[in-house]
Amino acid sequence: MNNRILQLAGIFLFTLFGIVSFSIAQESTWESPPITTQLEMDDTIIPIGKGAVFVPSMTDPLNEPVYGVLSKGRIVQNSNTGHRIVLAPGTYTVVYGSGTTDQMMRKTVQVVESSTTVVKPDWSGLVIDVIDESRTQIREYYDIFSLTTGAAYGIGQGVEEGVNERLHSWMLPPGTYKVVKPGDNINAVTNFGTIRIMPGELTRVSLVMDSKTFDFLGFGFLTATRTGPRLNHKWNTQSELSGNALLNYIPSGLSSTASNTNATATFEWLTDARYESGRHAFSVWSNIQEGLSLQGSNNIQKSIDQAELRLTYIYRLDEYINPYLRFSAETNFFRTIYSFDNPTNFSEVDAKGDTVRTIYGANSFKLSNPFSPVVLKQGFGVTSTLIKTIPANISLRSGFGARQTFARQAYIFNQNSNILVPVVETNLTGVEWL
Numbered sequence: 001m002n003n004r005i006l007q008l009a010g011i012f013l014f015t016l017f018g019i020v021s022f023s024i025a026q027e028s029t030w031e032s033p034p035i036t037t038q039l040e041m042d043d044t045i046i047p048i049g050k051g052a053v054f055v056p057s058m059t060d061p062l063n064e065p066v067y068g069v070l071s072k073g074r075i076v077q078n079s080n081t082g083h084r085i086v087l088a089p090g091t092y093t094v095v096y097g098s099g100t101t102d103q104m105m106r107k108t109v110q111v112v113e114s115s116t117t118v119v120k121p122d123w124s125g126l127v128i129d130v131i132d133e134s135r136t137q138i139r140e141y142y143d144i145f146s147l148t149t150g151a152a153y154g155i156g157q158g159v160e161e162g163v164n165e166r167l168h169s170w171m172l173p174p175g176t177y178k179v180v181k182p183g184d185n186i187n188a189v190t191n192f193g194t195i196r197i198m199p200g201e202l203t204r205v206s207l208v209m210d211s212k213t214f215d216f217l218g219f220g221f222l223t224a225t226r227t228g229p230r231l232n233h234k235w236n237t238q239s240e241l242s243g244n245a246l247l248n249y250i251p252s253g254l255s256s257t258a259s260n261t262n263a264t265a266t267f268e269w270l271t272d273a274r275y276e277s278g279r280h281a282f283s284v285w286s287n288i289q290e291g292l293s294l295q296g297s298n299n300i301q302k303s304i305d306q307a308e309l310r311l312t313y314i315y316r317l318d319e320y321i322n323p324y325l326r327f328s329a330e331t332n333f334f335r336t337i338y339s340f341d342n343p344t345n346f347s348e349v350d351a352k353g354d355t356v357r358t359i360y361g362a363n364s365f366k367l368s369n370p371f372s373p374v375v376l377k378q379g380f381g382v383t384s385t386l387i388k389t390i391p392a393n394i395s396l397r398s399g400f401g402a403r404q405t406f407a408r409q410a411y412i413f414n415q416n417s418n419i420l421v422p423v424v425e426t427n428l429t430g431v432e433w434l
Contacts, residue, residue, distance in 0.1 A: 026121065026199075026200035026201050029058075029201045029202045029203070030058045030059070030125070030202050031058065031059045031060070031202065031204075032056075032057045032058055032059060032060065032061075032082065035056045035118060035121075038054075038056050038057065038082050039054065039116065039118075041082075042054070042082065042083050042084055044083060044084040044086065045086075046084070046086055046114065046116070047086065048114075049088070049089075049113060050086050050087065050088060050089075050113065050114075051086075051087055051088075051089050051111040051112050051113050051114065051115050051116070051117065052084040052085060052086050052087065052111070052115075052116045052117070053069055053084065053085045053087060053092065053094055053109060053111060053116070053117050053119065054083075054084050054085075054116050054117065054118045054119065055067045055081045055082075055094065055096050055118075055119045056081060056082060056118065056119075056121055057080075057081035057082035058121070058125035058169065058171075058202040059125060059127060059169040059202065060166070060169075061080040061081045061082035061083065062080065062166060062319055063166050063167060063168050063169045064080070064081045064125075064168075064169045064171060065081075065096070065097060065098050065104075065168075065171055065390075066078045066079060066080055066081070066388055066389060066390060067079065067081055067094060067095065067096035067097075067119075067390075068094070068095050068096075068389075068390045069085050069087060069092050069093070069094055069095075070092065070093040070094075070095060070106075071090075071092055071093075075095075075390060076092070078389055078390050080319070080388075081096075081171075084116060087111045088111070089111050089112055089113045090110075090111055091108065091109070091110055091111075092108070092109055092111060093106055093107070093108055093109075094106065094107050094108075094109055094119055095390065096119070096123070096171060097123055097171040097172065097173070098153055098154070098170045098171050098172055099151070099153045099154060099172075100154075101390060103151060103153065104390070105123055105171075105173060107119055120200075121199075121200045122174075122199050122200060123171050123172060123173060123174070123199065123200075124171075124172050124173065124174045124175075124197035124198060124199060124200075124201060124202075124203065125169055125170065125171060125172075125197075125201065125202035125203065126169070126170040126172055126177070126195070126197050126202075126203050126204075126205075127167065127169050127170070127202070127203070127204040127205075128142070128156055128158075128170075128179065128204075128205055128206070128207050129158065129167065129204070129205070129206045129207065130142070130157065130158025130159075130206075130207045130209065131158070131206055131207070131208055131209070132208070132209055132210070132211040133208060133210065133211060133217060134211070134268075134287060134289065134306075135270055135287070136211075136287065136308075137158055137159055137160065138158050138160065138209065138211070139157060139158050139159055139160040139165070140157065140158055140209055140214055141155055141156065141157045141158075141182045142155070142156050142157070142179050142180065142181065142182065142207060143155055143156075143179070143180050143181070143182055143183070143184065144156055144170070144177055144178070144179050145177065145178045145179075145180070145185075145186040146172075146173070146175055146176075146177055146178075147175070147176040147177060147178050147186070147194065148173075148175035148176055149175075150186060152186075153170070153172065153177075155182060156168070156170070156179075158207070165383065165397065166383075166395075169202075172197060174197060174198055174199040175196070175197065176194060176195070176196045176197075177194065177195055177196075177197065178192055178193070178194050179192060179193045179194070179195070179207060179219060180192045181214075181215075181216065190216075191215055191216040192216065192219075193205075193207065193216065193218075193219025193220065194219075195219075195220075205219065205220055205221055206218070206219070206220070206221070206222045207219050234275055234276060234277045235273065235274070235275055236273070236274045236275075236276070237271075237272070237273040237274070238271070238272045238273075239269070239270070239271040239272075240268075240269070240270045240271075241267065241268070241269050242267065242268050242270075243265070243266055243267030243268065244265070244266055244267075245263070245264070245265040245266075246263065246264045246265075247261075247262075247263045248261070248262040248263070249261045249262075261294065262293075262294065262295060263293070263294040264291065264292070264293045264294070264303060265291060265292050265293075266289070266290065266291030266292075266303065266304060267289075267290055267291070268287070268288065268289045268290075269286075269287070269288045270286070270287050271284070271285070271286045271287075272284075272285050273285075279315055279316045279317065280313075280314075280315060280316075281312075281313070281314040281315075281316060282311075282312070282313050282314070283310075283311070283312045284309075284310075284311055285309070285310040285311075285312075286307075286308065286309045286310070287306070287307075287308050288306070288307045288308075288333075289304050289305075289306045289307075290302070290304060290305055290333070291303040291304040291305075299339065301337065301339060302334060302336065302337075305332040305333060305334050305336065306330070306332060307330070307331055307332065307333055308328065308329070308330045309328060309329050310326070310327070310328040311326065311327045311328070312324060312325070312326045312327075313325045313326075319385065320384055320385045321382060321383075321384045321385075322382065322383050322384070323380070323381070323382050324380065324381060324382070324383065324399070325379070325380045326377075326378070326379045326380070327376075327377070327378050327379075328376070328377045329374065329375070329376050329377075330374070330375040331371050331372070331373070331374045331375070332368065332370065332371065332372070333370055333371070334370055335366060335368060335369050335370055335372075336366070336367040336368045336410075337364055337365070337366055337367065338364060338365055338366075338367050338413050339363065339364040340362065340363055340364065343361040343362065343363055344361070344362055344418065345358065345359065345360045345361065345362070345418065346358070346359055346362060346365075346413075346418040346419065346420055347359075347418065347419050347420065348411075348419075348420040349419055349420065349421055349422075350422065351422055351424055365420070367410065367411050367412075367413060368408070368409070368410035368411065368423075369408060369409065369410070371408065372407070372408035372409060372410045373405055373406055373407050373408055373410040373423050374405075374406045374408065375403070375404070375405050375406075376403070376404045376406075377401070377402070377403045378401070378402045378403075379399055379400065379401035379402065379432070380399055380400060381397060381398055381399015381400060381401075381432065382397070382398060382399065383395065383396070383397045384396050384397075384398075396433070397432070397433070398431070398432065398433050399431070399432050400429070400430075400431055400432070401429070401430060401431075401432050402427075402428065402429045402430075403426070403427075403428045403429075404425075404426065404427050404428075405423070405424070405425055405426040405427075406425060407422060407423040407424065407425045409422075410422070410423040411423060
């Protein structure tokens with residue numbers, strides 16, 4: 001009898017430990033604190049005679065869809081995740097998730113006086129960072145479908161680097177999903193990606209698009225990708241240094257011509273630092289790309305030379321209105337030389353298109369000096385959430401922007417017409433609405 005009791009106790013403890021461990025493993029994928037911490041952080045007061053419902057958040061609550069409570073088929077109240085909804089004791093239906101109202105997940109709960117009923121996180125969180133090939137965040141769109149049910153869950157979008165925009169999180173039923181270009185359907189065989197998401201877990205992936213055509217270049221997990229800010233850290237800093245080299249050598253004995261050597265070497269240094277403290281948020285983003293190419297024995301040229309810095313300050317006035325300031329600079333570090341394969345004639349023109357001079361039999365010429373040209377961008381404005389309820393979610397960004405281009409004697413060469421054109425200095429200002 002005693003052995004039987006010990007066995008049952010052991011099974012009970014093992015099962016309990018497994019459930020607790022599984023819960024911890026799920027929450028470890030979240031960008032928000034554990035459920036117990038979220039409950040402590042929520043300052044909603046439960047009056048005497050009332051109870052509450054609580055849907056935890058996996059990311060920043062302001063990035064997730066709101067959840068609501070139904071009574072007799074009607075919405076009683078809705079709220080951001082990570083916050084309680086105070087209710088009279090009784091039976092209610094909690095609706096939560098992305099998509100239309102019919103697509104949202106539902107769960108019947110019992111509200112007890114002086115207690116908080118926590119909805120078990122059986123849904124899956126999904127965050128899709130939309131970036132270009134240089135890992136710059138871009139505001140491009142995609143459609144998402146469930147391969148399990150075939151349902152379309154709507155249009156998602158990335159956020160523009162350096163402005164105060166929120167990357168919205170998906171709350172979806174567990175399953176396999178397909179991401180395609182806007183307007184394509186679930187049967188698309190190009191420009192798509194698939195992902196399987198698990199219950200109670202947050203998955204963060206990257207959608208890489210071509211910066212010119214916006215075709216899909218990749219979809220999935222990237223090493224050292226940026227993540228959302230953890231609420232218990234003021235600074236969240238990531239820096240990545242990468243590079244590659246390629247050497248192609250053909251000995252003279254393997255071809256009818258002399259030996260040929262081609263080589264390229266590139267490196268990239270990407271840094272993303274974000275500061276969050278109270279109402280203040282500040283981000284520093286920089287990307288430096290440098291590369292050299294060797295054609296033949298002596299012809300060494302730079303293949304890429306780009307440097308960009310972006311600074312953004314955000315004052316979170318409340319969850320609806322957030323003013324922001326931004327600044328960015330783009331330039332190069334080294335002079336740029338254009339080389340011809342054979343001696344070539346070309347013409348230089350001024351900003352009006354009149355010929356300044358003609359060069360005969362040139363082997364190379366200088367396109368720009370170091371730090372030439374320099375492009376500066378500034379802006380300030382406000383992002384505001386106009387409506388955030390279960391039926392609708394509308395936000396607006398408005399502000400004022402400026403852009404200056406300092407040519408610093410930089411030129412652009414047209415290879416088709418062999419014409420050298422000076423970079424035009426510009427100073428643009430205007431109002432932005434989005």
